[in-house]
Amino acid sequence: MPSVRIWDLPTRLFHWVLALAVVLLVISAKVGGDAMHLHMRLGYLVFALLLFRLVWGVLGGHWSRFARFVPTPARLRAYLRGSPEASLHAGHNPLGALSVLAMLAVLSLQVASGLFADDEIAYSGPLTARASHALIKLATRWHTGPGQALVLALVALHVAAIVWYWRRGQNLVRPMLSGDKTLAQAVPASRDGAGTRAAAVLVLAAAAAVVYAVVQWGARASLG
Template identity: 50%
Template sequence: MTDTSVAAFRAAPGPGARTRVWDLPTRLFHWALAIAVVGMIGTGLNGAMEWHFRIGYTVLALLLFRLLWGFMGGRWSRFGAFVYGPGSLAAYLRGRAHPDHLIGHTPLGALSVFAVLAILVLQVATGLMADDEISASGPLTRFVSGEIVGMATGWHKAQGKWIVIALASLHVLAVLFYVLIKRHRLVRPMVSGDKLVPSESGQVAPSRDDAASRWLALVLFALCAGVAWWISSLRV
């Protein structure tokens, strides 16, 4: 039986049908980014700048990959699957969630995802242009004006750093709240890829997670890693 057939079988209708929601590339991205962000924060706070840069380039490659995978990945990993309007968010907060909200990201979870991705993009971008005038300067500092370097450095070392820490902490607390208080299984699906979909959701299309999509993800990540390496090579 092929991976696609297995996913379709898991999505068969019935009470609590198991559905492949998170494809393997998305799961690997999620855990790799979590580890990299912790490493980036730790090395930054401890002044281990060479490792801070290395991990920063890794985060850059991961973010570039997620941007592409948001359009080419599995059904529930695509941005179109969790871009919600104000009405959907209001309904969810009032306890009138749409069945789709119980499958992929909820409207509140989607806001958290986009906020984390946006602040990480900004933090990495400013890091590439930052210069502490002592021992560390980003690879793009020589391509921008001194004024931009100053603003990027100030943001990266002050507001940006603490916003990243705050959002990462809030994300962990939100997961703990849903797991411990609301009894929603959020961690296991991000490990196995499968989620128990309520019967009221009806027939749910699973995310594609076959060999072809995984090879595509590998090629895309290799390209993104190449871009990150090229940017790192500009550092003098």
């Protein structure tokens, strides 16, 4: 059975850095106080990572592209019926893809609401000076309430799925560490050479520049 490069290095680094950032975001939010300075910076990091993943979903390795794993009803039905088709199992399976998309959507909402949130104690988002009182109030309620609960629920679901598949003999963690998967059928490999990695650095730099521009835009309003 051939070993195939499924996850390119940029995708793997994105996954693990995002996972660590989310854990630290939850901890810093619970600690509060001075830890909110770390919370804010971690939020900027997640903002940049999400922008990176949006672009990498178009430019990244074969199995990292949204076109390859966004589940259609037909693919979802085939997977639930136990189809052995290699393309359903090589990268994100259709159920895993739904979980990934949900996590990206919820984290995007958390980042967006965090930019406008204000707890009136230790944290004020960089775009509060650009927003109305009503929007700030709504963003704060979402960020500290339903948004946070959804993130925790999706993290718990993600971990539970890893354990469930592991008990069924599928190790989902190892391929996200090594990048390679041993498959019964041949499938296209993801590009993961120097050119791909250089492109990822450029995409991440552009994402960081966008985050910096957004924060500075809010800062100019607060100073003016």
